[in-house]
Amino acid sequence: MGSRWGISRTVGQIYALLYISHVPLNADDITHLLSFSRSNVSMGLKELQSWRLLRSEYRAGDRREYFKTPEDVWEIFRALADERRRREVEPTLSILRECLLDPKNTPEDEHFHARMQGMYDLISMANEWFIDIQKLSAEDLTSLMHMGAHAQKLLHAKNRLLSFASGNKDRAPEEL
Amino acid sequence: MGSRWGISRTVGQIYALLYISHVPLNADDITHLLSFSRSNVSMGLKELQSWRLLRSEYRAGDRREYFKTPEDVWEIFRALADERRRREVEPTLSILRECLLDPKNTPEDEHFHARMQGMYDLISMANEWFIDIQKLSAEDLTSLMHMGAHAQKLLHAKNRLLSFASGNKDRAPEEL
């Protein structure tokens, strides 16, 4: 699965092992269980840590570090998504912002600008939405997602109401 | 950007070109503009079509096919995400479902089962949420996303109300 989550196959396997293991593991355990080279495991663990996906602990009389994943899947997903947001989405937005500053002289420039603006608006909106959503607990998230499509009905009802009553269509939906 | 959207660098460049071009292009145009081999462009276009990311048109007296992207970024994102959902998420869910059917005899099995269940629940919820969300227009989406965090407040208010009034905490939030 991990291959599409921005993480290589091996790193994904290491994480999967830690995720299903009922007990924290050290690097040697992983080396033996997955038959990777010791250094490969070391690299993998380091990368997972850079994504803030691991918890670790030490034991009395044992120098080795023992790793485990957070219990809650939503916490795992949140950490991964937030890291990607910061590493990939934010830089993309910066570049798009730069593009938007370019002078637009020709009709081609206008078109280019419009396209960049459209992309910027969508990504930026999704980005901010995720920052908001991230603060939610797993339970709140569940409620909110189940609400998802139904909230839309409210929206429609309200829009019909507003456009009927007056030209005032610009009030924020959260006033509902 | 595209490299993390499940699409190779070259294919991403082709799409970017079509996206910013103010006029539809044929395969030869792309070959010349990007200096790729003709066959590479052909493969790329084919892949983009398999992701349903292209619109194309023919012109009178010209056998060549002219390509463009949809105008609306949300439509593009929706197509991409839906295709990934079908190609990657649904199969993942099937595999997880199979894992959940395995007999659980030992405490380790129990733990494994719990982990798979946690993962299944999250992915399945997100999957269904997206199916719902996909039906929205760009405008509705915008409203909904801006609502995002605020909706949570409603949720909290309601939960407090319900737990105060009675033990009936199981009513769906959409009844709000």
Added chain:
DNA sequence: CATTAATTTCAAAAATCCCTGAAAGTACGG
């Protein structure tokens, strides 16, 4: 501070992915 256990680095090997050009395929007009 020397010893030893554990970890990390890094350059080279192995594996994988991607692009190319030649050849085959397709479809249209005459």
Added chain:
DNA sequence: CCGTACTTTCAGGGATTTTTGAAATTAATG
């Protein structure tokens, strides 16, 4: 049907990514 104009396929080679083992580094212990 043939020629023409375009498109697609695919094996080979090149580029990139991933893995490895040897050597360097770090850290705890007597």
